[in-house]
Amino acid sequence: MAGVTDSSRGGFSNKIGFILAAAGSAVGLGNIWKFPFEVADGGGGAFVMMYLCFCFLLCFPVMMAEIAIGRKTNKNAVGAFSANGHKNWSWVGKMGVLSGALILSFYNVVAGWALGFAIEMFSGNFELGKNFGDFVGNWQLNLSFSTVFMFLTIYIVMKGVSGGIEKASKILMPSLLFLILSLMGYALTQDGAWSGVEFYLIPDFSEITFEVAFSAMGQAFFSLSLGMGALITYGSYVGKKDNIAQSTAMILLTDVGIAFIAGLMMFAFIYSQGLQGSGGGAGLIFTVLPSAFESLGPLLGRIIGGSFFVLLSFAALTSTVSLLEVPVAYVVDEFEIRRNRAVWLVGGVVFALGIPSMLGNGTVDFFTNFMTYSSGKTVSFMDFIENLASDTFLPLGGFFISIYTAWIWRGDNFKKEVEQGNPGFSKSFIGNYTIFALKYMAPIILGAITIVTIFNKFL
Numbered sequence: 001m002a003g004v005t006d007s008s009r010g011g012f013s014n015k016i017g018f019i020l021a022a023a024g025s026a027v028g029l030g031n032i033w034k035f036p037f038e039v040a041d042g043g044g045g046a047f048v049m050m051y052l053c054f055c056f057l058l059c060f061p062v063m064m065a066e067i068a069i070g071r072k073t074n075k076n077a078v079g080a081f082s083a084n085g086h087k088n089w090s091w092v093g094k095m096g097v098l099s100g101a102l103i104l105s106f107y108n109v110v111a112g113w114a115l116g117f118a119i120e121m122f123s124g125n126f127e128l129g130k131n132f133g134d135f136v137g138n139w140q141l142n143l144s145f146s147t148v149f150m151f152l153t154i155y156i157v158m159k160g161v162s163g164g165i166e167k168a169s170k171i172l173m174p175s176l177l178f179l180i181l182s183l184m185g186y187a188l189t190q191d192g193a194w195s196g197v198e199f200y201l202i203p204d205f206s207e208i209t210f211e212v213a214f215s216a217m218g219q220a221f222f223s224l225s226l227g228m229g230a231l232i233t234y235g236s237y238v239g240k241k242d243n244i245a246q247s248t249a250m251i252l253l254t255d256v257g258i259a260f261i262a263g264l265m266m267f268a269f270i271y272s273q274g275l276q277g278s279g280g281g282a283g284l285i286f287t288v289l290p291s292a293f294e295s296l297g298p299l300l301g302r303i304i305g306g307s308f309f310v311l312l313s314f315a316a317l318t319s320t321v322s323l324l325e326v327p328v329a330y331v332v333d334e335f336e337i338r339r340n341r342a343v344w345l346v347g348g349v350v351f352a353l354g355i356p357s358m359l360g361n362g363t364v365d366f367f368t369n370f371m372t373y374s375s376g377k378t379v380s381f382m383d384f385i386e387n388l389a390s391d392t393f394l395p396l397g398g399f400f401i402s403i404y405t406a407w408i409w410r411g412d413n414f415k416k417e418v419e420q421g422n423p424g425f426s427k428s429f430i431g432n433y434t435i436f437a438l439k440y441m442a443p444i445i446l447g448a449i450t451i452v453t454i455f456n457k458f459l
């Protein structure tokens with residue numbers, strides 16, 4: 001993210017800088033922590049199939065739209081709409097700011113778990129998986145880890161040292177991928193693993209409901225960091241000669257690829273350990289992986305287990321930086337507060353907002369059983385914020401960004417923007433498809449699923 005946090009509006013030093021930063025934002029807890037338990041809750045293969053369709057058919061055009069809006073206007077998520085002459089659309093950016101703050105509030109708590117698990121795995125505490133409930137119920141411990149994590153995020157966003165993070169990610173991201181691939185290979189050799197692969201890959205069409213589609217859609221947006229203007233902000237640093245379609249494809253393939261492999265690894269482990277149907281929820285990877293690491297032997301288990309959670313924490317950090325950047329950029333521009341102050345202010349508010357999520361895992365009953373939906377399901381404060389921000393606000397943001405791009409800014413202007421760095425785009429199949437998707441598909445599908453589910457689930 002070189003330059004993103006500089007006070008002078010620099011640009012990415014090169015194209016790969018942008019791709020790394022955007023992929024860094026995309027790849028995170030969403031791929032490795034959230035994706036597997038969403039798949040488990042959503043009935044397996046049917047969820048995966050819907051998720052892939054959303055990513056490639058809808059999120060690809062929306063991602064291009066966000067990047068193009070950012071590059072065109074050189075502004076943050078809120079300012080971009082005003083700068084483009086549509087001030088009355090800037091509330092879409094404001095909704096993004098709110099989503100970013102809400103998502104970061106619980107994301108930071110889970111990132112704290114990853115940090116805690118790294119330490120515990122290095123020290124060989126493989127029993128932790130069985131005692132996950134006690135771990136998350138220990139609020140002092142969680143408060144410490146999430147404080148550390150928020151400080152790290154604040155430090156990076158404040159100092160604008162994300163260039164260093166980007167450089168580190170050139171080594172650490174491939175290491176994470178390598179580790180997941182190796183673990184996947186190992187998992188597949190375990191007894192019973194292939195039943196997990198079947199559950200993961202073979203869709204049971206009877207599982208497809210509006211509610212499952214809603215979660216798959218939310219997951220696609222969350223995982224790709226879409227719908228809240230993070231990529232508008234990042235896009236504002238992209239050079240005019242860069243090929244937006246190609247960069248989008250690379251970011252998307254990296255993100256989906258990592259989630260897909262992580263899912264394979266997880267379901268092979270879940271089934272080989274006989275944990276299917278145990279409804280792991282947000283604790284899934286934290287309960288399943290420690291015993292998988294233990295099976296590698298005491299020394300290797302510690303090294304691999306500890307490294308896995310360190311790399312996961314790093315992946316989370318490149319995402320929290322982008323989550324914090326969106327509200328900070330807004331506060332700096334809108335209220336003319338100095339950047340350093342804004343970072344502390346927003347970071348502090350978001351951290352406080354995360355405390356109920358931290359306490360809602362058994363510590364305080366009110367936050368643990370926070371709300372009962374009309375479907376009868378009782379959820380914790382953290383689940384509620386996640387349902388609200390990532391499953392509802394992000395696709396809704398995508399819905400408005402699509403309408404804005406295709407109908408307000410207009411398809412021709414969007415095409416003109418993308419043409420720079422990608423001559424021939426307008427007449428290509430991808431170009432025509434993108435416009436069609438932004439004009440009709442995204443508004444209809446995203447709108448319909450969101451509205452139907454809100455009525456069915458929440459009201």
Ligand code: PFF
Pocket residue numbers: 025026027028029030031100103221222223224225226228230319320322323
């Ligand atoms: N995409 C991140 C993940 O999958 O972990 C989460 C995220 C980051 C969502 C940034 C939204 C965002 F703007």
